[in-house]
Amino acid sequence: MNRKRIPDEVQAEVIFKSNRECVVCDNHKRGDHIHHIDGDNSNNKFENLAFLCFDCHNEASLKGSLKKKLTPKTIIKYRDHKYQIVAAERENSLKVFNAPITGLTTEDLLTTTKNAVVIVEIEKIKEEYFSVDWNKRSDVINKLQKFSNHANFRVAVDVFNFLSFIADQTRGGMTTDVAVSIFSLILDFFPYSDKEGENEKIIELANECINIAFSLTYDSTIYLKNYDIAMYGLTILKFIYKKGKQQNLKELVDRVNETYNEFERTLQRPELDDLADALQLVREFKSDIEEGTLSFPPLSDNLMKLIYSDRQNRK
Ligand SMILES: [Zn+2]
Incomplete structure (x- = not known):
């Protein structure tokens, strides 16, 4: 397969939006791999990428096995949910800094x-x-x-x-x-x-x-x-x-x-x-x-x- 380097900005976006955590398993494992969801390593579009830990990446990459629970669709669901949670947490933490100022x-x-x-x-x-x-x-x-x-x-x-x-x-x-x-x-x-x-x-x-x-x-x-x-x-x-x-x-x-x-x-x-x-x-x-x-x-x-x-x- 034709592996092209993932552009810097895309890579940063993927890692930042997932807070460097594997988007699938919630046991606070750090992510490690940027996974190509459709299996095409040259498709470096943001929508095709997900940050996964070593274990989940392995599971997602198993070919034709019954054990394969991490289908592309499943990963996308997990990922989108993760992005929402991370964004919401960031939003909340910003509230600490953006308290309304009364009596300026x-x-x-x-x-x-x-x-x-x-x-x-x-x-x-x-x-x-x-x-x-x-x-x-x-x-x-x-x-x-x-x-x-x-x-x-x-x-x-x-x-x-x-x-x-x-x-x-x-x-x-x-x-x-x-x-x-x-x-x-x-x-x-x-x-x-x-x-x-x-x-x-x-x-x-x-x-x-x-x-x-x-x-x-x-x-x-x-x-x-x-x-x-x-x-x-x-x-x-x-x-x-x-x-x-x-x-x-x-x-x-x-x-x-x-x-x-x-x-x-x-x-x-x-x-x-x-x-x-x-x-x-x-x-x-x-x-x-x-x-x-x-x-x-x-x-x-x-x-x-x-x-x-x-x-x-x-x-
Ligand atoms: Zn994982």
Whole structure:
């Protein structure tokens, strides 16, 4: 069969709309394969694609077996339902950020107006992002930096949503520069607040960052073998972990720990036998998580050598 690469935007759309979760089984298994529903690997239309975990993908690909429960029609039903649920959840989480403002002061009005201007600018940057290739994308997203002095919850939602979309495409050929940009934008735009009433917003944004960290780390170790990108992903996790500790948000500390467990589980998948180094990298970052700074931890010699030689190969 004639396999053509799925275009970046389509791939990102498929993964983002399914929230990186398998659209069929609801046991929180992460998706892994972009499945061609009609069996034609060159038909990369959005409607023909569905994000599936390894098991469901296998089941869907069985030919002529009675056991085949995942027919194209079934998958489409599951998928469309999943897209609805994910969209509804996103909509709900946005409500936390779009609470109606009663009794607007001039200052509030100014902030609201500025937010609107910044959000429109972010839309323009998004468009530009998709019109260039990976090598130029870091320059494009760095343009967001100039709005960081206007970082607040509402702006952060839009910026992190965009970064999440970008991170969902990691497997499509992300460069280390783009990962660096994502990392620094998260640090710049994560709003500081110690008001108890804003905890819910902090958790929502932090969860988005954890998803970004997951995509960067998972895709770069499994598909790209670019451990530099993985290290930025793991450092984003550390940043959220520290936030959780500083602000007494146990939920965040727990989610970071869960994410580490998930990495360890997926990197021990029997059908992928070349992930020992990735697993070691993840474990070395994990044991460093209580350390104060966000610089990379000192790594074992074998990992350093590997990372160094990978860098040379990419040049
Ligand atoms: Zn599944």
